[in-house]
Amino acid sequence: MGNPDRFSFTLHNITVTVSDIDASVEWWRRIFGLELLATSRFDAINADVAYLQGPGFKLELLRTPDGFRLPELTADPPAHIRPIGTKALVFRVEDLAAATRWFRDNGVTIVWSELDLGDGSVSTAIRDNDGNFINVFQHGASPVG
Secondary structure (H helix, E strand, O other), X not given: OOEOOOEOXXXXXXEEEOXXXXXXXXXXXXXXXOEEEEEEEEHHHOEEEEEEEEOOEEEEEEEOOOOOOOHHHHXXXXXXXXXXXXXXXXXXXXXHHHHHHHHHHOOOEEXXXXXXXXXXXXXXXXXXXXXXXXXXXXXXXXXXX
16 A cells, blocks of 8 residues: 555554543553553653553554643544544454443443444444543444444
């Protein structure tokens, strides 16, 4: 993929700003099984950083002492899609029913559960410990799934 006339690239990581880096690291480890790779300090932006490894991706968590929440970014659907910018992390699973049970059993906030997306795919939407939107779906007939 990509344009050979330009340059090649791959996704390195996804970054999420959090209110409590230790609580967020624990949440991602407990709920998704991510492995903590490193923690550090990024002085140029006055932030503490944690890097976690997931299956095929890295998650970078940032915490800054003057961080603040924009309610529009964590609005309930469908209002969550109105602000311009990133909307959600989206993960694909083989067994959404099992994933949804895991979320329920572990006290994860569920926005919707096993919603039929109309193409044979089903989705459960959850929120992380800071209210960020995460969509987990099981592939159906969608050409983009």
